[in-house]
Amino acid sequence: MLDSIVVILLSLGVVFFMGTVNGLLRFPDFYTRMHAAGKGDTLSSILILLGLALFTFHHPSVAAYLTGFKIIFIAVLVFIASPTATHALMDAGYEAGIEPWAGESDDNGEECR
Amino acid sequence: MKVVSLVLTLALGALLLLATEDLPNWGDSDSPASLHLSNYYIENSMEQTSVPNLVTSVLADYRSYDTMFETTVIFCAGITVLTILRRSHRKKKKEVKPRPKGQDHDLILISAARMIAPMMQLFALYVVAHGHHSPGGGFQGGVIFGASFILLALAYDLETVLARLKERSVLIMSGIGVAIYVGIGTICLVLGGNFLDYGAWSKVLGVSVVEAHSHGMLGVEIGVAITVMFIMFSLYADLSSGGEMDEGL
Numbered sequence: 001m002l003d004s005i006v007v008i009l010l011s012l013g014v015v016f017f018m019g020t021v022n023g024l025l026r027f028p029d030f031y032t033r034m035h036a037a038g039k040g041d042t043l044s045s046i047l048i049l050l051g052l053a054l055f056t057f058h059h060p061s062v063a064a065y066l067t068g069f070k071i072i073f074i075a076v077l078v079f080i081a082s083p084t085a086t087h088a089l090m091d092a093g094y095e096a097g098i099e100p101w102a103g104e105s106d107d108n109g110e111e112c113r
Numbered sequence: 114m115k116v117v118s119l120v121l122t123l124a125l126g127a128l129l130l131l132a133t134e135d136l137p138n139w140g141d142s143d144s145p146a147s148l149h150l151s152n153y154y155i156e157n158s159m160e161q162t163s164v165p166n167l168v169t170s171v172l173a174d175y176r177s178y179d180t181m182f183e184t185t186v187i188f189c190a191g192i193t194v195l196t197i198l199r200r201s202h203r204k205k206k207k208e209v210k211p212r213p214k215g216q217d218h219d220l221i222l223i224s225a226a227r228m229i230a231p232m233m234q235l236f237a238l239y240v241v242a243h244g245h246h247s248p249g250g251g252f253q254g255g256v257i258f259g260a261s262f263i264l265l266a267l268a269y270d271l272e273t274v275l276a277r278l279k280e281r282s283v284l285i286m287s288g289i290g291v292a293i294y295v296g297i298g299t300i301c302l303v304l305g306g307n308f309l310d311y312g313a314w315s316k317v318l319g320v321s322v323v324e325a326h327s328h329g330m331l332g333v334e335i336g337v338a339i340t341v342m343f344i345m346f347s348l349y350a351d352l353s354s355g356g357e358m359d360e361g362l
Contacts, residue, residue: 077232080225081229084221084225084226087219088222
């Protein structure tokens, strides 16, 4: 039972990571790419870390629970830090005057306005 | 001049590459280090220093003299960057475009930084103090502590952090870190031991010689952490503002 939850969490995390990579490579401009990186990266990291934290419950002992607690703590840190870093990068890009994408893209990913 | 320095650098590099010929192979079981030194550390470290983490006991006790100069190198690096960048005659003001009023501090960044910075500093203290038992120690903890100041400088601006952490006190504190290290070693001399032989501290601390080694290591790790932490911030402050300490990024 525990194993299946762990596997589901881990594979969901991998799926979201794939979406992140796809978005990072395929989206047309800086802002949309950062959007994919910020959202997908955070969610998939947290899913994978939660899966790993649950996995420590296999061997019920204080040391194992401590490891699980540390992993949860890392997840909280990622949850705060990753979106903030994305926001800071976006803000810096806006300050530097990067134009947001405003057109449609064809199949080759090239812009045609 | 550039050609001369290029030739000199290449010659030195070639010399060093040639010298590697004489080094023992990677993981060679017949090398002097594997034959005598490593075995001695592995067999005696626990009973001589009561520190389970072998890396810490080798770094901060057996090879403490080496680590003392590593700390000094970091101190020198900070001072060097300061001396190169700080030129009094170059006083032309950079064109700094201020952000529009009300936007100069980003609320999201500041809230996150205020949440994370105390956690980082607490974790840095943990890394320093727990270096005896887990990976970590003075260098790592100092870097984490210094990074927390850099995080604040990034979220607010350099001036806000410098108002709380004066440049003068940063440099003095980084010197104090080295002084703590050397001082702990010198007091060993005064107490009748060798330089950096922490066992001599047992007379003052009222603990066994083995415990004194452990406590001495913690002391020098704290010195290392102080130096690394303040030099880290000093490097960032100098490099981001071109040595002017005015605006920064």
